[in-house]
Structure formats: C-alpha cells, structure tokens
Amino acid sequence: MAKKKIKITKKMVLDTIVDYIFYILGGFFYSVSVNMFSTPNHISIGGLTGISTLLNYLFQLPVGTMVFVMNIPLYILSFKILGTRFLTKTIVATASCSICIDLLKNWIPPYTNNPLLAAIFCGVTCGVALSLVFLRGATTGGTDIIGKLVHKFRPNISLGKIILLCDAVVVGISGLVYRNLESMLYAAITIFAASKTIDFIIYGSAGGKLLLIVTSNVDEMTDAITKRLDRGATIIPAKGGYTREDKDMILCAVRSHEIANINKIVKEVDPNAFTMITNASEIVGEGFQSEIS
Numbered sequence: 001m002a003k004k005k006i007k008i009t010k011k012m013v014l015d016t017i018v019d020y021i022f023y024i025l026g027g028f029f030y031s032v033s034v035n036m037f038s039t040p041n042h043i044s045i046g047g048l049t050g051i052s053t054l055l056n057y058l059f060q061l062p063v064g065t066m067v068f069v070m071n072i073p074l075y076i077l078s079f080k081i082l083g084t085r086f087l088t089k090t091i092v093a094t095a096s097c098s099i100c101i102d103l104l105k106n107w108i109p110p111y112t113n114n115p116l117l118a119a120i121f122c123g124v125t126c127g128v129a130l131s132l133v134f135l136r137g138a139t140t141g142g143t144d145i146i147g148k149l150v151h152k153f154r155p156n157i158s159l160g161k162i163i164l165l166c167d168a169v170v171v172g173i174s175g176l177v178y179r180n181l182e183s184m185l186y187a188a189i190t191i192f193a194a195s196k197t198i199d200f201i202i203y204g205s206a207g208g209k210l211l212l213i214v215t216s217n218v219d220e221m222t223d224a225i226t227k228r229l230d231r232g233a234t235i236i237p238a239k240g241g242y243t244r245e246d247k248d249m250i251l252c253a254v255r256s257h258e259i260a261n262i263n264k265i266v267k268e269v270d271p272n273a274f275t276m277i278t279n280a281s282e283i284v285g286e287g288f289q290s291e292i293s
Contacts, residue, residue, distance in 0.1 A: 018136065019089065019092075019136045019137075019138075020092070020096075022132045022133065022135060022136045023092055023093045023096040023097075023132070023133060023136065023138070024096055024100070025132050026093065026096065026097060026128075026129045026130070026131075026132035026133045026140075027093075027096035027097040027098075027099065027100030027101075027129070028100055028104070028129075029125050029126075029128045029129035029132065030049075030097040030100060030101065030125075030126065030129035030130075030140070031064075031097070031100040031101045031103075031104045031105075031108060032108055032125045033045065033122050033123075033125040033126040033129060034049065034053065034063055034064075034101050035063075035101065035104060035105050035108040035110065036108050036109065036110055036111050036121075036122075036125075037111055037118045037119070037121055037122035037125065038053055038122050038126075038190070039053050039056060039057075039063065039110070040110035040111065040112050040118075041111075041112055041115050041118040041119070041122075041183075041186070042057065042174075042178045042180065042183045043115075043118065043119055043122055043183060043186045043187050043190055044170055044171050044173075044174035044183070044184075044187045044190075045122060045123070045126055045187070045190050045191065045194065046143065046166070046167030046168075046170050046171055046187070046191055047142040047143040047166065047167060047170060048066075048067050048070045048071060048141065048142035048143070049063070049067050049140075049142065050167070050170040050171065050174060050187075051066075051070065051170055051173075052064075052066040052067045052070070053174075054170075054173065054174055054177050057177065057178070058177065062101075062102045062105075063101050063102065063105075064097070064098035064099060064100070064101030064102035064103075064105075065098060065102055067094065067097065067098045067101070067142075068094055068095060068098040070142075071091075071094055071141040071142065071145070074141060074142075074145040074146065074149070075087060075090075075091060075141070075145075077145075077149060078145050078148060078149055081148055081149065081152055082145070082148065083227075083228070086137070086138070086228065089136070089137055089138035090138045090139050090140070090141055090145075091141075092138070093133045093136075093138040093139065093140055094140050094141045097129070097133075097140055115182070115186055116186070116189070118186070119186035119187070119189040119190045119193070120189060120190075120193050121193075122190045122193075122194075123189065123190040123191065123192065123193025123194040123195075123196075123197065124193055124194070124197050126190070126193075126194040126197075127193065127194040127195070127196070127197025127198045127200075127201070128197060128201065130194065130198055131197065131198050131201035134198070134260060134261075135201075135260045136260075137260070137261050137264060143162075143163045143166040143167060144163065146162065146163075146166055147162040147163040147166070148230065150162045167191060171184055171187040171188065171191070172184065174187060175187075198256070199256045208253060208254075208255065208256070208279070208280035209253070209254055209255070209256060209258075209259055209277055209278070209279065209280060210251075210252075210253055210277070210278050210279070210280040211250070211251070211252045211253070211254065211262065211275060211276070211277055212249055212250070212251060212275070212276040212278075213249065213250040213252070213266060213273055213274070213275050213276075214238060214247055214248075214249045214250075214273060214274040214275075215247070215248065215249075215250065215266075215269070215270045215272075215273040215274075216247060216270060216272070216273075217269050217270045217273075218235055218247075218248035218250060220269050220270075221250060221265070221266070221269045221270060221273070222235060222250060224265045224268075224269055225250070225252055225262065225265060228261070228265060229254065229258055229261060229262060229265070231252055231253070231254055231258070231262075232252070232253075233250050233251065233252045234250070234251040234252070235248050235249070235250060235251075236248065236249045236250075236251055237249075253280060259277065263275070
C-alpha cells in the first residue's frame with residue numbers, strides 16, 4: 001500500500017515559524033530565570049532543570065546541556081505514549097531552552113542583592129517561558145514526561161501528584177546539597193510564582209476549566225482529547241433548540257495551561273464545533289491537585 005503524502009500548506013509553514021519564534025522567546029526567558037536568578041542564588045526550580053543547577057554547583061557542568069542530555073532517555077521511553085508530533089515539538093522546545101541557557105550565560109548578569117526578589121522573579125520568568133512553550137502545544141520535558149510515564153503504568157496515581165512529588169524531591173535534595181534550609185523555602189516561592197504566572201498567561205488566574213463542546217464528530221473529538229491530552233471526557237446526548245437535530249455534547253475538565261491545546265484540537269477535528277469554557281472553582285478527581293487523598 002502506497003504511503004499517503006502529506007501536503008505542506010502555507011498555514012503549516014506559518015504555524016511552524018510561529019512555533020519556533022515562541023520556543024526561542026521561551027528559551028530566552030528560561031535562560032533569564034536560570035542564569036540571572038536561580039543559579040546565582042542557589043534556588044532550585046524543580047524538575048530536571050533543578051537537578052542540572054545542582055550538577056552545575058557540584059561539578060561545574062553546563063546547565064542547559066545537562067537538561068537536554070537528561071531528557072534524551074525520557075524521549076526514548078515516551079515515544080509511543082506521547083506521539084511523534086508532540087514529542088518533536090517538545091524536543092525542539094527543550095533544545096531551544098537548553099541552548100539559550102548555555103549560550104546566554106555570560107551575557108545575562110546575575111542578580112544576588114535580594115534572595116526573596118530573586119525567588120519571585122525566578123518563578124515569574126520561568127512561568128513566562130513555560131507559558132510560551134505551552135501555548136504552542138509543547139512542553140520542556142522533564143517532570144511532565146516522567147509524570148505521563150508513571151501515570152501510564154500506575155493510573156491510580158494522579159498526574160498532578162506525580163509532578164508535584166518529583167519537584168518536591170528535587171527541592172529537598174537542593175536543600176541538602178546547598179546545606180541551606182532557606183534555599184528550599186525560596187524554591188517553594190519560585191515554584192508557586194511560576195504556577196501562578198502560567199495560569200494567568202494561559203487562561204486567567206483560575207486553575208481549573210470546564211469545557212462543553214457540541215460537535216457532530218463526537219467519536220473523533222473524544223479520542224483526540226483522551227489520547228493527546230490524557231484527559232477524560234463524558235459524552236452527553238443533546239438536541240438543537242432551533243434545528244431540532246440530535247447531536248452530542250462533550251463534557252471535559254482540564255487544567256488552565258491545556259486550554260490552548262484543546263482549542264487547537266477542536267479546530268482541527270471540527271471547525272464548526274460550538275465550545276463553551278467556564279471556570280471550575282474546584283475539581284476533585286484523578287489528574288488534579290485538589291484530588292482527595
């Protein structure tokens with residue numbers, strides 16, 4: 001059977017260019033977060049980047065290079081789980097961040113006057129960087145991939161708790177390496193500031209969003225949401241008030257940073273779909289931090 005050729009359109013080229021611009025900008029802000037605030041003040045930002053800053057402190061290894069190198073085994077392990085398209089974007093985004101961290105190291109002046117301000121702005125700049133990457137359908141690897149891998153084999157453990165646990169372990173180790181309890185406390189402030197910044201940039205300040213999607217392609221839409229976002233969805237029978245046509249409505253709860261991805265999925269699967277997005281003050285269940293233990 002002949003392979004189906006993929007037709008490259010102007011829109012695809014433009015989307016790719018925009019992706020790269022966002023990833024480069026994200027890499028720049030990530031470099032500011034690491035080189036100006038995190039590394040000089042011994043503040044861990046969690047994940048593989050936090051581990052890389054510890055290796056830099058102990059052995060003078062380049063932070064950006066170590067971030068990318070440590071992600072390689074995760075890319076290989078998660079190839080089938082994440083899919084080629086998402087993984088390719090994540091590799092490009094991670095490479096951009098890693099290159100910017102090492103390339104701009106000598107050009108970005110360190111800030112060490114006030115550790116509290118350093119912790120806050122470390123989180124803000126990190127949040128801006130991750131938001132730019134999330135908005136274009138990628139991640140910077142690290143704990144996101146680890147969370148998905150663990151969740152694949154232990155679905156009873158929520159994705160949010162896995163990521164939070166990984167960051168907590170790195171922050172705990174950083175306190176031992178730096179031999180400073182304050183560095184752990186500043187790290188907690190950094191992670192909190194980063195999460196709030198991401199929520200604000202992606203979709204307001206609320207953490208959870210509730211989506212109602214009315215579509216004619218309910219099966220394809222549901223499969224795309226569950227497989228590409230690893231989110232559950234509920235199908236509710238619906239009937240048009242004006243046309244009286246029978247349709248289906250998809251009910252789905254997601255995190256704030258996933259809104260951009262799910263909107264993109266909706267446009268790809270059914271451009272005529274009707275989507276309603278509202279705030280969810282509290283979401284209890286698998287995959288959310290508010291889950292009852």
